[in-house]
Amino acid sequence: MLFNSLQFLLFFPIVTILYFILRHQYRWFLLLMASCLFYCAFIPKYLLILLFTIVIDYFAGIIIENSIGKKRKAWLIISLIANIGILAIFKYYNFLIENFNLLSTNILESNTTLPLLNIILPIGLSFHTFQAMSYTIEVYRGNQKAEKHFGIYALYVMFYPQLVAGPIERPQHILHQFYEKHEFNYAKATAGLRLILWGLFKKCVIADRLANFTDPVFNFPNNYDDATITIAAIFFSFQIFCDFSGYSDIALGTAKVMGFDLMKNFDRPYSAKSIGEFWSRWHISLSTWFRDYLYIPLGGNRTTIPRYYMNIMIVFMISGLWHGANWTFIVWGGLHGLFLIIESLVKPGVNSIEKKINLTKLTDTLKTVFIFCIVTIAWIFFRASNFNIAFHMLKAIGNGILNLGNTNTIHNVFQSSPVIKEELLLSFFLIILLELIHAVSFRINIEAFLLKQNIIVRWGVYYIGITCIILLGVFEHRQFIYFQF
Amino acid sequence: MSNAIPFIKRLILFLLPLTIILLYTEVQLRKIPNSYSKKKLNLEKQIGNAEVLVLGSSQALHGIDPTYFSLKGINAANISQSLYYDKEILKREIDKAKNLKYLIITVSYFTYFYEIHNSLESWRDLYYQKFWKLIPNAETTIWDAKNYSYIALYTPLKTAKYATSNFNVDLAPTLKTNGYIPLINKKSIKFISDQEGKKRVSLHNSIIKIENFKHTIAYLNEIIEIAKTKNIKVVIVTPPVYKTYYENCNEKLVMANDHLTQSISNYDNIKYFNYLKDKRFDKNDFYDNDHLNLQGAKKFSSIINTEILK
Numbered sequence: 101m102l103f104n105s106l107q108f109l110l111f112f113p114i115v116t117i118l119y120f121i122l123r124h125q126y127r128w129f130l131l132l133m134a135s136c137l138f139y140c141a142f143i144p145k146y147l148l149i150l151l152f153t154i155v156i157d158y159f160a161g162i163i164i165e166n167s168i169g170k171k172r173k174a175w176l177i178i179s180l181i182a183n184i185g186i187l188a189i190f191k192y193y194n195f196l197i198e199n200f201n202l203l204s205t206n207i208l209e210s211n212t213t214l215p216l217l218n219i220i221l222p223i224g225l226s227f228h229t230f231q232a233m234s235y236t237i238e239v240y241r242g243n244q245k246a247e248k249h250f251g252i253y254a255l256y257v258m259f260y261p262q263l264v265a266g267p268i269e270r271p272q273h274i275l276h277q278f279y280e281k282h283e284f285n286y287a288k289a290t291a292g293l294r295l296i297l298w299g300l301f302k303k304c305v306i307a308d309r310l311a312n313f314t315d316p317v318f319n320f321p322n323n324y325d326d327a328t329i330t331i332a333a334i335f336f337s338f339q340i341f342c343d344f345s346g347y348s349d350i351a352l353g354t355a356k357v358m359g360f361d362l363m364k365n366f367d368r369p370y371s372a373k374s375i376g377e378f379w380s381r382w383h384i385s386l387s388t389w390f391r392d393y394l395y396i397p398l399g400g401n402r403t404t405i406p407r408y409y410m411n412i413m414i415v416f417m418i419s420g421l422w423h424g425a426n427w428t429f430i431v432w433g434g435l436h437g438l439f440l441i442i443e444s445l446v447k448p449g450v451n452s453i454e455k456k457i458n459l460t461k462l463t464d465t466l467k468t469v470f471i472f473c474i475v476t477i478a479w480i481f482f483r484a485s486n487f488n489i490a491f492h493m494l495k496a497i498g499n500g501i502l503n504l505g506n507t508n509t510i511h512n513v514f515q516s517s518p519v520i521k522e523e524l525l526l527s528f529f530l531i532i533l534l535e536l537i538h539a540v541s542f543r544i545n546i547e548a549f550l551l552k553q554n555i556i557v558r559w560g561v562y563y564i565g566i567t568c569i570i571l572l573g574v575f576e577h578r579q580f581i582y583f584q585f
Numbered sequence: 586m587s588n589a590i591p592f593i594k595r596l597i598l599f600l601l602p603l604t605i606i607l608l609y610t611e612v613q614l615r616k617i618p619n620s621y622s623k624k625k626l627n628l629e630k631q632i633g634n635a636e637v638l639v640l641g642s643s644q645a646l647h648g649i650d651p652t653y654f655s656l657k658g659i660n661a662a663n664i665s666q667s668l669y670y671d672k673e674i675l676k677r678e679i680d681k682a683k684n685l686k687y688l689i690i691t692v693s694y695f696t697y698f699y700e701i702h703n704s705l706e707s708w709r710d711l712y713y714q715k716f717w718k719l720i721p722n723a724e725t726t727i728w729d730a731k732n733y734s735y736i737a738l739y740t741p742l743k744t745a746k747y748a749t750s751n752f753n754v755d756l757a758p759t760l761k762t763n764g765y766i767p768l769i770n771k772k773s774i775k776f777i778s779d780q781e782g783k784k785r786v787s788l789h790n791s792i793i794k795i796e797n798f799k800h801t802i803a804y805l806n807e808i809i810e811i812a813k814t815k816n817i818k819v820v821i822v823t824p825p826v827y828k829t830y831y832e833n834c835n836e837k838l839v840m841a842n843d844h845l846t847q848s849i850s851n852y853d854n855i856k857y858f859n860y861l862k863d864k865r866f867d868k869n870d871f872y873d874n875d876h877l878n879l880q881g882a883k884k885f886s887s888i889i890n891t892e893i894l895k
Binding site: 107283284571 | 736
């Protein structure tokens with residue numbers, strides 16, 4: 101079930117009303133059933149896969165807690181193998197076999213090829229698998245007590261607001277909330293609805309509108325001129341941000357209305373002045389997951405310099421692979437790892453230059469623009485379906501930048517644009533509006549400011565938001581990009 | 586739950602003006618005439634006297650003006666109309682078409698491989714359902730707001746535009762009573778270029794689906810059978826397109842289309858005229874890469890009259 105669908109428009113108020121009508125001891129059951137129904141809207145039979153890992157991890161958690169020594173470790177490994185195994189079969193098996201077959205036929209010149217599986221990736225598999233893994237790891241580390249209530253544990257994995265695209269929660273943060281009795285809270289409910297409104301605005305108005313431009317260009321770049329391709333690359337950076345952060349906001353808002361607090365997943369990432377800062381603002385629940393469960397166990401930065409760099413590359417390439425079973429995703433992750441290594445190398449030099457020239461605002465702006473540019477270049481590998489398209493686009497962007505001074509460029513963009521002139525201008529306007537809102541939010545707390553205003557102003561803002569979503573929104577049941585992961 | 590009552594009261598108060606505005610808009614939108622409702626009305630009025638019925642997609646809609654026929658004709662083609670809806674419209678009207686002598690079916694580059702329900706324009710199914718009362722040939726989801734809301738059907742942005750005119754709009758103002766809609770060049774000469782032609786063909790390539798073929802051929806056969814039972818002559822016509830379009834087409838597909846139509850026409854003893862690359866049409870006859878303008882339509886309709894109807 102998509103958050104921006106008619107189904108969810110009915111589902112959400114019904115579940116919320118029932119949630120507050122029911123007595124506390126039955127609410128977990130309602131939420132679990134609602135989550136099953138939410139998931140069934142995609143492919144019902146894949147509920148069985150979820151059930152399989154839930155059962156294994158539930159028992160693994162209890163056994164790990166009650167055991168000592170090798171048995172603890174053995175059950176952690178069993179749980180991790182079960183989770184990663186499911187991920188490997190559904191997400192990576194065909195990728196591995198395709199590569200094996202290519203190697204076998206093209207390089208080894210052998211006739212041995214292995215068959216591919218005709219399976220569809222269960223929606224949100226990577227998200228709930230990682231959330232399930234964090235549970236057994238935290239129980240193993242002694243940071244979390246094993247959950248004895250099977251229904252509550254199942255709800256931890258399946259809680260519908262964050263089931264298919266996160267945030268990837270930690271058991272310490274969310275499990276106890278299922279036991280707490282949430283009375284209806286006016287402030288939390290309105291705050292949640294505001295978040296949903298903002299999330300829908302980002303998804304339907306900005307992300308899906310930009311997709312009207314980016315989709316045809318990324319699918320058939322040969323049909324478009326260099327400037328149009330350059331704009332498509334920039335638009336995609338904003339599209340993916342609005343798509344994913346919009347989803348996260350709706351998830352957070354939905355949970356908040358019922359009294360649950362989910363972790364923040366995005367914090368204005370394109371304001372980052374370094375790649376390190378970008379990753380502390382982008383998909384926070386995933387980057388902290390990799391930090392806590394992969395980077396630090398590998399030794400983090402408390403090791404030799406070559407090992408430290410290797411750790412960075414391992415983490416980012418696996419992060420790329422987590423996003424998709426394609427070499428383009430691995431390159432995307434690898435590029436970010438490389439950027440981070442280069443950043444750590446040049447940082448002392450850049451800092452000393454900054455101190456000498458003492459123009460903080462200017463250098464901060466330049467750094468933000470630079471980080472946005474390199475992140476945008478990396479996104480090309482993320483979005484392009486193959487390397488030919490990615491390299492074609494990179495070449496076109498190079499040419500596009502060289503021709504920026506050409507007076508015909510704007511005319512050519514309007515001619516070559518896959519959308520009409522008005523829609524293109526609207527897309528630019530929406531991006532500027534988004535960045536303005538982000539810039540203002542660094543100076544004032546917009547929500548607190550709004551709440552200080554009288555009801556006419558507040559409701560006026562909400563009406564404008566709703567009107568914009570209805571009038572400018574794109575409702576073509578376009579899935580959230582991150583659902584595929 | 587009692588502490589939720591102030592919230593619920595406020596929410597109702599907040600949603601009330603929005604609900605009233607939406608309901609008013611829905612009522613007003615239902616009164617707006619569009620090409621589907623107007624064509625249905627015109628066809629129902631004139632089918633009894635019509636001697637020529639034209640079916641097909643936008644190339645026929647904008648390219649064939651029955652005014653230039655020596656026989657009384659009516660154009661029931663519409664934008665992106667598939668063979669399925671050609672068949673359904675014919676089935677719906679055939680018993681009333683007492684004087685019908687010719688049935689002109691236009692076949693474009695994509696026609697044999699195109700169905701509305703699995704294309705980018707699947708929303709058009711709902712237009713046929715709502716205005717023509719024709720049942721789509723694929724199941725529609727109950728979760729599509731377009732099923733219930735005209736705001737969703739027309740899109741909210743267009744609805745807002747209509748609201749600024751107090752809903753006093755006609756969505757097919759240039760539609761003639763014979764069903765033809767002229768395309769008049771203004772600055773549109775810019776639409777004709779190799780790049781635009783490539784984009785247009787690319788769009789059409791994207792709606793071509795091999796799995797549609799067996800269905801579309803069955804629809805065409807059904808059309809032919811219906812016409813045969815009523816002694817109506819079926820003529821298959823491929824309308825002209827500008828070279829910026831056909832030069833970017835998949836040549837194998839163009840040839841396959843031609844051979845297929847040729848074999849259908851040989852088998853069923855029906856006429857087939859392929860004007861795809863007809864040299865009598867030049868740039869001045871086109872509105873864009875694959876649609877004739879007013880002048881082109883006059884020329885094409887006159888050719889049909891001379892070469893087909895006489």
